[in-house]
Amino acid sequence: MTRILFYLEDYSHDIWREAVRRVDPSVEFRSHPDWGSPDDGPAYAFVWEPEPGLLARYSNIKAIFSLGAGVDHLTRDPDLPKDVPIIRMGDDGLKEGMAEFVTMSVLMHQRGMPALLAKQRSKDWGRFFARAAKDTRVGILGFGALGQVSAQALLPFGYDIAAWSRTEKPEYQGISLYHGADSLNTFLARTDILVGLLPSTPETSGLMNFDRLSHLPEGASIVNAGRGSLIVLDDLMSLLTSGYLSGATLDVFPEEPLAKDHALWGLDNVIITPHIAAITRPDTAAEYVLRNIEKLERGETAENQLDMKRGY
Amino acid sequence: MTRILFYLEDYSHDIWREAVRRVDPSVEFRSHPDWGSPDDGPAYAFVWEPEPGLLARYSNIKAIFSLGAGVDHLTRDPDLPKDVPIIRMGDDGLKEGMAEFVTMSVLMHQRGMPALLAKQRSKDWGRFFARAAKDTRVGILGFGALGQVSAQALLPFGYDIAAWSRTEKPEYQGISLYHGADSLNTFLARTDILVGLLPSTPETSGLMNFDRLSHLPEGASIVNAGRGSLIVLDDLMSLLTSGYLSGATLDVFPEEPLAKDHALWGLDNVIITPHIAAITRPDTAAEYVLRNIEKLERGETAENQLDMKRGY
Numbered sequence: 192m193t194r195i196l197f198y199l200e201d202y203s204h205d206i207w208r209e210a211v212r213r214v215d216p217s218v219e220f221r222s223h224p225d226w227g228s229p230d231d232g233p234a235y236a237f238v239w240e241p242e243p244g245l246l247a248r249y250s251n252i253k254a255i256f257s258l259g260a261g262v263d264h265l266t267r268d269p270d271l272p273k274d275v276p277i278i279r280m281g282d283d284g285l286k287e288g289m290a291e292f293v294t295m296s297v298l299m300h301q302r303g304m305p306a307l308l309a310k311q312r313s314k315d316w317g318r319f320f321a322r323a324a325k326d327t328r329v330g331i332l333g334f335g336a337l338g339q340v341s342a343q344a345l346l347p348f349g350y351d352i353a354a355w356s357r358t359e360k361p362e363y364q365g366i367s368l369y370h371g372a373d374s375l376n377t378f379l380a381r382t383d384i385l386v387g388l389l390p391s392t393p394e395t396s397g398l399m400n401f402d403r404l405s406h407l408p409e410g411a412s413i414v415n416a417g418r419g420s421l422i423v424l425d426d427l428m429s430l431l432t433s434g435y436l437s438g439a440t441l442d443v444f445p446e447e448p449l450a451k452d453h454a455l456w457g458l459d460n461v462i463i464t465p466h467i468a469a470i471t472r473p474d475t476a477a478e479y480v481l482r483n484i485e486k487l488e489r490g491e492t493a494e495n496q497l498d499m500k501r502g503y
Numbered sequence: 504m505t506r507i508l509f510y511l512e513d514y515s516h517d518i519w520r521e522a523v524r525r526v527d528p529s530v531e532f533r534s535h536p537d538w539g540s541p542d543d544g545p546a547y548a549f550v551w552e553p554e555p556g557l558l559a560r561y562s563n564i565k566a567i568f569s570l571g572a573g574v575d576h577l578t579r580d581p582d583l584p585k586d587v588p589i590i591r592m593g594d595d596g597l598k599e600g601m602a603e604f605v606t607m608s609v610l611m612h613q614r615g616m617p618a619l620l621a622k623q624r625s626k627d628w629g630r631f632f633a634r635a636a637k638d639t640r641v642g643i644l645g646f647g648a649l650g651q652v653s654a655q656a657l658l659p660f661g662y663d664i665a666a667w668s669r670t671e672k673p674e675y676q677g678i679s680l681y682h683g684a685d686s687l688n689t690f691l692a693r694t695d696i697l698v699g700l701l702p703s704t705p706e707t708s709g710l711m712n713f714d715r716l717s718h719l720p721e722g723a724s725i726v727n728a729g730r731g732s733l734i735v736l737d738d739l740m741s742l743l744t745s746g747y748l749s750g751a752t753l754d755v756f757p758e759e760p761l762a763k764d765h766a767l768w769g770l771d772n773v774i775i776t777p778h779i780a781a782i783t784r785p786d787t788a789a790e791y792v793l794r795n796i797e798k799l800e801r802g803e804t805a806e807n808q809l810d811m812k813r814g815y
Contacts, residue, residue: 287636291610291660298607307776308620314768316760316777323784324599347659348603448628456626464619465628472635 198223198238210473214481243268254487256480263391277497282479284472286340292468293341296414296440300384301327305438309459324349330382333389334360342366379406391418401426412438416468419443442468510535510550522785526793555580566799568792575703589809594791596784598652604780605653608726608752612696613639617750621771636661642694645701646672654678691718703730713738724750728780731755754780
């Protein structure tokens with residue numbers, strides 16, 4: 192019998208319990224705060240933003256599954272158990288959602304939607320002549336699973352696509368690959384629409400500051416769907432206000448929800464979405480978690496198991 | 504030597520002259536009003552919204568090329584020459600532009616962007632749980648060249664896609680086909696996001712009235728990127744205001760530009776774009792026109808030559 196300890200604030204747990212039971216009715220699904228005692232026997236944690244210290248108190252936890260692709264909500268807990276595998280969410284629903292969001296946002300920037308939406312607000316019938324997709328250079332910053340499905344979704348439109356990753360990745364049909372800090376500015380200089388999909392690590396935090404952003408060509412725009420810590424928000428705002436950058440779609444922020452009095456809300460060329468680019472879907476996520484619990488039980492490594500040295 | 508008589512109000516003709524000359528430097532490109540005399544010898548008209556009666560005065564015109572996919576700007580001229588072939592624009596730029604716009608708009612409705620954009624205006628961090636693409640039924644109303652490229656672009660996202668056309672079309676991989684007036688309500692009843700791509704003809708004018716729109720399921724949304732005459736705007740507005748329909752993206756209107764005092768501007772769940780879904784691109788259009796002039800000179804039928812009986 193598999194035991195799951197589930198943690199998710201603010202949302203109903205029923206939909207998750209049902210999704211897990213549909214895959215395997217024998218699972219014992221314990222919803223926080225009813226996690227019982229550590230002496231009840233081995234269990235797997237399946238959590239989002241658990242209160243710091245909570246996981247450390249359950250010595251029966253054999254592995255921790257994150258409800259999302261990000262794991263910074265776990266790694267920021269100073270008491271996080273050190274010898275327990277941590278597994279990022281990698282279900283198909285998450286990948287599909289990201290491919291949809293990135294494609295939608297890139298199309299919106301190519302087709303001038305931020306400017307057209309602003310014109311609509313002033314009841315102004317204005318024209319916008321879009322650049323052809325083949326003349327639009329998309330740059331994907333972070334080329335893991337989510338970066339790759341996003342690139343794959345964009346390819347049929349004929350965009351000129353490059354991707355940057357911290358470490359070298361295998362060749363990918365139709366995409367120009369860059370890697371390492373030394374090539375980042377070159378990658379930025381050839382990018383009209385930058386798609387941020389980097390994980391949150393000490394190296395990526397504040398990576399896109401005024402200097403880095405200024406390596407983008409004038410008129411470039413930005414889609415950030417990875418982690419809010421990637422971008423120095425004040426630097427981005429001054430480049431958007433000066434008109435050097437033409438627009439941005441931001442789904443993630445250093446602090447969420449974005450404060451009601453934040454100046455970003457008032458910028459005409461910014462589209463703000465409430466961290467919905469890729470939302471984990473209960474049905475596909477339940478399959479993913481139970482499949483990977485089986486792998487761990489067999490002594491194998493799980494899919495998307497955290498590499499603690501890289502931090503993601 | 505090929506002679507082209509060009510007509511386009513409000514925009515510079517130079518970009519068009521240059522595009523045509525890049526394909527064939529020997530073309531004589533005459534820009535309105537400098538069309539010369541009908542006695543100057545055979546010529547091809549390449550026009551958008553020419554003043555009524557103008558084409559009739561040039562008996563040397565051997566064929567008329569429309570600068571866009573629509574030809575209602577020609578057929579409404581009571582003096583339009585009867586025995587001259589009329590050719591709709593079918594360049595790749597137009598098709599690519601439509602595939603981009605339709606994909607962007609369908610993704611925006613699936614992902615709840617009209618509601619999220621409204622929340623952004625009130626600085627409100629609100630969540631929206633999107634339906635999965637596979638559970639979202641897209642219905643393409645009009646399955647000609649533009650309908651087909653749009654469907655093709657949507658397929659990789661996994662939408663459940665159907666298409667309706669007036670006359671029967673050959674099978675199309677992955678798309679459920681409906682045709683004829685009798686099946687229209689059945690097609691509408693299974694459609695969550697309706698994409699209007701019908702040409703403007705007496706049969707399509709006002710086709711989507713209150714009764715037809717009410718066959719869509721509650722919560723459906725509409726993207727109209729074909730012709731404004733398709734939809735009875737007052738009927739659509741009352742269904743959007745009542746909340747029966749959840750949103751609309753409208754690129755075309757019965758009268759353009761949309762009047763500044765039109766109530767549509769004020770609707771929160773409507774995205775208005777200024778007839779930019781598919782804009783003819785000079786480079787690809789010039790190739791298309793010159794390729795089809797050669798076909799006509801060889802005595803062949805041109806691509807997308809108008810069938811006057813159907814009216815498009």
